[in-house]
Amino acid sequence: FAATQGLLMRLKQLVFVVAACLWMISGPAYAQVVFNDDSTVISLNGKMQFIADDSNSFALKDAIAAERAGQMKSLSGRLSRGYVRSSSWLRVVVNNDGATLVTPSLIMEPPFLDEVDVYVRAGADLGQPEDYQRFSVGDHTPVAELPLPTALMTVPLSIAQGASLNIFIHVYSFSTHTLDTRLVSPSELMAKTSWHQSWQSAYIGIAIALALINFLFALRLRDRVYLMYGLYLLSIGCATIGLEGLTRMLLP
DSSP: HHHHHHHHHHHHHHHHHHHHHHHHHHOOOOGGGEEOTTTEEETTSOEEEEEEEETTTOOHHHHHHHHHHHEEEEOOOSEOSSSSSEEEEEEEEEEEOOOBBBOEEEEOOOTSEEEEEEEEEESSOOGGGGEEEEEEEEETTTTTGGGOOOEEEEEOOOOOOOOOOOOOEEEEEEEEOEEEEEEEHHHHHHHHHHHHHHHHHHHHHHHHHHHHHHHHHHHHHHHHHHHHHHHHHHHHHHHHHHHHTTTTHHOO
């Protein structure tokens, strides 16, 4: 029995050593994000580090310290925390292993999040807070202060050949706490923003047009059902304007 117990103990130690070696070889998930001149769309979901700031007191220096202390954990997918009143900090390192400079854009959705701040620093090491450039792209940010005047939350980036970018993202919102992130090429950015604005504008226009038709029916037929349905359609159109980030484009 003693010999069997000793054998099991050695087996457990061997499994632990093998697992540790595999983890060291694979490295953290965020180090594997690559964007080069052949890339068009790279999703960052499941490739970022995350820490919750339940006290809403973290600054960039605190997020850097948490990463140095190994307190940030890997996300298995997109950020999705439901309805919470706390902040989230995300980190990712993007590498350009190509032979030319690339200029991707970081796109984040949904666009109705209240506060989204992106901190960017050249180089894979963490550095100091003053080394980072800050971009505010949340729904509460005026259009004049956006890095790019688009309905989607967009941050332009530039990565030299063989270089890396260190990116921290701070998220806080009174609405649902979720974030979808991806890197896109300039051509993909143009196609994405054009499609988004065209599709949502058409949807809103149809909703408002149907609302006006129902208002005319209500006036002509003296039927409150048409009035109520028209108000319902109008509310859908107005709500979509805000949810899809078009409000700040119409009322900067």
